[in-house]
Amino acid sequence: MHEVKPFYQQHFGVPPAWAVRAPGRVELLGNHTDYNQGLVMALAVDKFIHLAGGPRRDGRIEVVSTAFPTPARFSVSAMTKEEAAPWADYVKGLLLQLQRRGVHFNGFNAAIHSTIPLGAGLSSSAALLVATALLVRKLFPYRLTETGVAAPPSPDSRGELPPLATPEKLALAKVCQAAENQFVGVNCGLLDYIASLFGKAHHAILIDCQDLRVEWTPLDGQAEVVICHSGVRHALADGEYNALRRHCEAAARALGARSLRGVEAKDLTARQGQLPEREYQCARHIVGENQRVTFGERALRAHDLAQFGQYLYQSHESSRDSFKNSCPELDLLVELARAHPGCLGARLTGGGFGGATLNLVATGQVEDFRRVIAQGYEARTGRKLESWPCRIVDGAG
């Protein structure tokens, strides 16, 4: 927060009226389960998009970011894509969705400073959307309902608004998703926004993507989360993602289920012969991931991190062998992690085909772990490894 306020002041010449922040997130367990109506565990982590803002009177919006040199300047009545500052599509997309829901706002200035590494699997885009929505709420209070808006909340004597209630957070998550789907054109699920909004310090967020129920289980004890970024993103990733989605949906249809969530492991095994091999493999991964989230929750509630870590390894093996959304670099990172005595569990996190791994590492061994993995990774691939220890934090709002 401390860096965004001076940045705002430097650019706009006055201090900001408000500052907000939204955390990045990581998928802890439950891979590709979200669009299959399944179960997923996520964490909000201590990397943030900070946003400072203040009103202006001419109906114009100006947004600057420490990550991009060109400011975005546009008017409330004409929010279109602009080649000079494509990064601002997220801000515009979100504002358009708020407008569509009936939220009224006027011109404002905003400055962005982020500590979330871009495109490293921590979902900087989701945090930016959530933070933008929260800043607009500070400047022009609104209350979202499932379908539109209700009477806005009143600020208290210090000008603070009440925290967002659960239904408002869910409605906001849907607004963010619509912005990313419709304006930016990325076909993502709700998970990232829910994680950024519903995070709880020292807890994993458990999300049931069928009914959007959100719960928390403690993730505390003598272990920390470390993200290791492979530094690769394979060119076929987007096409592969869509293909996996189609396999999952086709498998559910062939099994007479609305989604793979409705398929039990034993039924899948019994009906293996009715599915093409690739669809069966994909279904096995998703059904297995749902089970691992359920078992993982039990392990966490019993404070059994060693057992929980085993589910992380199993999840990675299932990605590598069944779902086939891993790649040699991610497999290597998990192999190196497994060989480290401080590692309790490791797996790829997010879409796959590159990106990052999530590692659960014994407290006190984190620095040694990062050093050893980086050495091994560079020796075998010639690539420098970036890694980030993460604290689990409260969500935004």
Ligand code: ADP
């Ligand atoms: P991630 O996995 O981090 O979400 P994405 O490609 O989905 O990666 O989102 C990255 C995009 O989010 C950037 O291209 C930019 O448009 C926006 N973004 C992220 N961080 C910032 C920032 N600090 N300032 C401005 N825009 C940002």
Ligand code: MG
């Ligand atoms: Mg993103």
